[in-house]
Amino acid sequence: MELKEYPDAEMMMMDIADLLASELRTCLVSHDHASLAVPGGTTPGPIFDSLCATRLDWDRVHVLLTDERWVPETSERSNTRLLRQRLLTDNAAAARLVPLYADAPAPEARLEELEEALRPELPLSVLLLGMGADMHTASIFPGADRLEEALHGDSLLVPMRAPGAPEPRVTLSAKVLRGAMSTHIVITGAEKRAALDEARKLPPEEAPVAAVLRDATVHWAEK
Ligand SMILES: O=C1O[C@H](COP(=O)(O)O)[C@@H](O)[C@H](O)[C@H]1O
Numbered sequence: 001m002e003l004k005e006y007p008d009a010e011m012m013m014m015d016i017a018d019l020l021a022s023e024l025r026t027c028l029v030s031h032d033h034a035s036l037a038v039p040g041g042t043t044p045g046p047i048f049d050s051l052c053a054t055r056l057d058w059d060r061v062h063v064l065l066t067d068e069r070w071v072p073e074t075s076e077r078s079n080t081r082l083l084r085q086r087l088l089t090d091n092a093a094a095a096r097l098v099p100l101y102a103d104a105p106a107p108e109a110r111l112e113e114l115e116e117a118l119r120p121e122l123p124l125s126v127l128l129l130g131m132g133a134d135m136h137t138a139s140i141f142p143g144a145d146r147l148e149e150a151l152h153g154d155s156l157l158v159p160m161r162a163p164g165a166p167e168p169r170v171t172l173s174a175k176v177l178r179g180a181m182s183t184h185i186v187i188t189g190a191e192k193r194a195a196l197d198e199a200r201k202l203p204p205e206e207a208p209v210a211a212v213l214r215d216a217t218v219h220w221a222e223k
Contacts, residue, residue, distance in 0.1 A: 001200070002217045009188050009221040010046065016186055016219055017050035020126055023182050024056055027125040033060045035098070035121035037172065038087065039130035039138070040065055040079025043186055047128070048087035058094035062121055063087065066129055067139035067171040068100035070107050070159075077167065100157070100170050107159040107170045114170065115157045122156070127180035129216070132164070133191045135199045135207035138177065139169035142206055150174060151204050151211055174204070174211040183216040185209070193220055 006012035020036065027034040038044060065079050073081045080101055088095055098117055102110035131137050140150045141162035150158040151174045160169040177183070187196060196218060199207035 001213045001215075004217060004219050006219065006221040009223055012186070012188075012219055012221040013046035014050050016128070016184060017047045017054065019184070020047070020051060020128060021054040021056055023126045024061055027181070028057055028060055031125070033062055034125040035062045035064065036095075036126045036128075037064050037066050037121075037124045037180070038083070038128045039186075040067065040069070040082050041130050041132075043130050043188060044128065045082065045086050047186065048083070052087050052090040052092040055091060058092050059096075061092075061095040062098050063092075063095045064098035064118065064121060065100045066127070066137075066177070067160075067169055069139075069165070070101065070168040070170065072103065073101075107168055111157060111159060111170070115155075118156050118172075118176075122176060122179060124176065124180040125182070127177060127183045129177070129183065129185045129209075129212065131185055131187050131192060131196065131199075131209050133195050134164050135195050135202070135209050136162075136164065137185070137209040137212060139165065139171035140174065140208040140211070141165055142208060147205065147208070151208065174208075177212045178215070183212060185212070185216050185218045187218065187220050188223065190222060193222075196220070 104110045144162035204211035
């Protein structure tokens with residue numbers, strides 16, 4: 001794992017956006033398309049604000065989430081909603097969205113078709129992950145009902161229910177995350193920094209982010 005510490009979060013978010021854009025450009029030199037997986041939640045919005053304005057062959061970029069909360073896009077909790085509002089806009093409006101949600105009461109009902117849409121995007125060209133203070137990444141939560149499958153199984157996409165998650169989720173599995181050509185994790189604040197330091201000493205069953213740390217660059221700013 002490489003740890004990059006930044007003097008402030010604003011600078012960090014712009015640097016990460018530049019880095020992701022540069023990795024996508026490099027990938028597009030030798031591939032007809034590049035896949036970019038990004039987190040939802042409260043942290044990545046400023047990265048999306050910068051990245052969407054970048055000049056890039058966005059029509060050859062396929063964007064997907066690392067995980068989704070099983071709620072429609074009308075919900076403030078929808079990660080897809082965040083993507084549409086802050087990443088798939090401006091220059092990046094030309095990118096293709098690979099969905100992780102489809103209308104149904106529970107993820108199991110649509111899992112197969114979502115997995116089929118995901119398969120051609122693998123291995124992920126560029127992966128950006130977030131992390132919760134409870135050391136979950138994507139929606140691989142400690143104490144989740146299908147943690148074992150998400151960490152050690154062969155599935156690409158895993159439905160998840162967890163004490164720390166108010167709604168059902170779908171998440172890319174650790175197998176998919178670990179297969180990415182390039183992995184970045186973005187975290188802010190002292191609490192998440194302490195969680196990261198703790199995760200480095202724990203097994204993924206207790207600290208799911210540990211499953212992806214080895215090959216990741218972690219970007220951290222206090223505030
Ligand atoms: O629920 C989620 O949580 C993590 C961390 O979110 P944050 O709000 O603490 O930045 C996020 O990476 C994940 O995509 C999201 O669904």
